[in-house]
Amino acid sequence: MTEVLARLGAGWILAVRHLGRSLLLLLRILEGVDELLLRPRLLVEQLFSVGVLTVLIIAVSGLFVGMVLSLQGYYILSQFAAESALGVMVAASLLRELGPVVTALLFAGRAGSALTAEIGLMKATEQLSGLEMMAVDPVRRVLTPRFVAGFIAMPLLAALFSALGVLGGWFVGVGLLGVDDGTWWVQMQARIDWNEDLSNGVIKSLVFGFVCTWIAVFQGYNSVPTSAGVSRATTRTVVHSSLAVLGLDFVLTALMFK
Amino acid sequence: MKTSKTVEILVGAFVAAALLALFFLAMKVSNLGTLDTSDTFEVVARFDNIGSLKVKAPVTMAGVEVGRVSSIGFDQERYQAVVKLAIYRRFDRIPDDTFAKILTAGLLGEQYVGLDPGGSDTFLEEGSEIEITQSAMVLEEVIGQFIFGKAKEEKQ
Numbered sequence: 001m002t003e004v005l006a007r008l009g010a011g012w013i014l015a016v017r018h019l020g021r022s023l024l025l026l027l028r029i030l031e032g033v034d035e036l037l038l039r040p041r042l043l044v045e046q047l048f049s050v051g052v053l054t055v056l057i058i059a060v061s062g063l064f065v066g067m068v069l070s071l072q073g074y075y076i077l078s079q080f081a082a083e084s085a086l087g088v089m090v091a092a093s094l095l096r097e098l099g100p101v102v103t104a105l106l107f108a109g110r111a112g113s114a115l116t117a118e119i120g121l122m123k124a125t126e127q128l129s130g131l132e133m134m135a136v137d138p139v140r141r142v143l144t145p146r147f148v149a150g151f152i153a154m155p156l157l158a159a160l161f162s163a164l165g166v167l168g169g170w171f172v173g174v175g176l177l178g179v180d181d182g183t184w185w186v187q188m189q190a191r192i193d194w195n196e197d198l199s200n201g202v203i204k205s206l207v208f209g210f211v212c213t214w215i216a217v218f219q220g221y222n223s224v225p226t227s228a229g230v231s232r233a234t235t236r237t238v239v240h241s242s243l244a245v246l247g248l249d250f251v252l253t254a255l256m257f258k
Numbered sequence: 259m260k261t262s263k264t265v266e267i268l269v270g271a272f273v274a275a276a277l278l279a280l281f282f283l284a285m286k287v288s289n290l291g292t293l294d295t296s297d298t299f300e301v302v303a304r305f306d307n308i309g310s311l312k313v314k315a316p317v318t319m320a321g322v323e324v325g326r327v328s329s330i331g332f333d334q335e336r337y338q339a340v341v342k343l344a345i346y347r348r349f350d351r352i353p354d355d356t357f358a359k360i361l362t363a364g365l366l367g368e369q370y371v372g373l374d375p376g377g378s379d380t381f382l383e384e385g386s387e388i389e390i391t392q393s394a395m396v397l398e399e400v401i402g403q404f405i406f407g408k409a410k411e412e413k414q
Contacts, residue, residue: 041262048265052272091287156276163279166287185286190316194290198283 022218025139029147029217032140036148042141046149050111050213051156057110058103058157059164065098066090066165070172074179083177087184088191090169095192095201096257099162101249104208107154108241112216115146116237119220120230143221147213154209155202162201200256207248212241298344299384300328303358303371308339309394311360311369317343319373324349327371343371345382353378359392369394 036043073089119142122128128138173179192198216237223233284290308330317325325345333340345352355376362369373388382388 044266044269045262047269047272052268055272055275095283095287156273156280159276159280159283163282163287166283188287189289192288194284194288198288198290202280 018222021222022214025143025218025221026214028139029144032137032144033148035140036144042145043149046145047153049114050146050149051153054107054110054153054157055160057106058161061102061106062099062161062164063168065102065161066094066168066170067172069093069098069165070169070177074173074177083173083179084183084187086173086179087169087188090173091166091188091192092197094162094165094169095197097249097253099158099165100201100204100208101245103158103161103205104154104212104245105242107150107157107209108212108216108238108245111150111153112212112237112241113234115150115213115216116220116223116234117230119143119146119217120223120225120233123221123223124225124227124230126225139221143217147217150213150216151206151209154212155205158201158205158208196257200252203256204249204252207252208245211244211248215241215244297347298325298328299347299382301343301345301382301384301386301388303341303343303388303391304333304336304338305341305358305360305391305393306338307393307396308341309360309362309369309396311341311371311394315368315370317345317371317373319349319352319375324352324373341371343388350381350383352382354380354382354386354388355390356382356388357390357392358388360394362395 069090070086073086074083077083077086077089119128122138122142128142131138131141170184174181174184219233219237219240223229311327311330313327313330315327316323317327325343327341328344329342331340331342332338343358352373353376355378357374357376359372359374360369361372376390
């Protein structure tokens with residue numbers, strides 16, 4: 001009995017310790033932001049590997065998610081003779097939920113895991129210690145640009161996802177299933193509110209970007225410096241990010257849409 | 259590793275494409291492109307019953323949207339709903355004896371305010387009041403009247 005309690009306590013203490021450490025790391029990362037502004041080239045390099053290299057998977061997924069939404073929505077809405085609301089349905093579900101959430105999940109899988117593996121390997125091959133030896137703070141030099149790049153890239157990727165999703169849905173709904181083109185756009189503009197739907201979606205993607213990159217950077221920096229440790233850290237990044245995104249999405253939705 | 263020039267160009271293209279997507283979402287998908295809140299004037303209309311009319315519901319004339327419902331209040335002295343309508347300023351020739359009624363779009367659709375023009379030579383302007391109004395149709399009341407009428411018929 002005491003054994004079980006002790007295990008529970010140990011697990012809890014470890015979780016709190018990780019939380020504290022990741023918070024301290026976040027503060028150190030944020031402290032380095034002013035220095036990053038003096039060297040924007042570092043940020044551009046990271047934006048390339050975090051943002052540009054993720055565009056392809058985001059664009060293709062967005063297009064297909066929009067197309068599937070339109071197809072499924074049409075089957076259901078046509079039973080109620082409400083095909084005219086198809087555009088509203090596709091746009092609202094993309095802007096409010098699927099855009100930010102699916103982008104964040106893909107972002108964690110594609111960019112977050114790469115960040116963790118890169119930083120973890122830098123630690124395992126003692127490149128981070130090497131930087132420290134040369135009196136360069138590895139947090140400011142390595143982590144800050146990656147964190148800021150992820151934070152910037154995520155909302156941009158989510159916007160691309162939603163826009164391509166709407167276009168994919170339009171292609172299927174208007175192009176293949178014969179919903180009227182004018183109805184599609186007019187109903188959409190009448191029902192989708194820029195403040196209620198669009199801004200809240202962008203806020204969601206900002207939060208998700210912040211959390212996903214934070215988790216990725218922390219797991220990399222905190223990994224056990226062996227090949228097994230780096231692989232475990234990479235797995236944890238994807239699992240923790242996905243759970244954090246889905247959990248936060250529920251909280252944000254409950255707060256935003258009344 | 260690509261040369262840094264290529265990297266810069268690709269990052270620039272990425273940011274530009276994403277901003278373009280955001281612009282597309284704002285102007286084409288949401289109502290930001292069709293919104294002109296600054297260019298409106300407000301008129302007041304009192305209704306006995308507004309049904310389920312909501313703020314931001316359209317105000318139409320001959321089916322064309324000429325404004326939006328900007329606020330809904332309640333007058334405690336006259337027990338009436340006070341609906342403020344924000345009319346787009348370009349529609350400055352709506353007679354001041356215009357008739358306002360609350361209509362329903364479709365069988366289950368949302369409710370909106372419909373305006374029927376009167377014949378006056380003076381026009382609605384900021385702060386003027388629409389005197390003649392017709393309440394929303396409430397389904398229970400309509401059915402109640404129908405049953406009441408039926409019962410009366412049978413008595414005679």
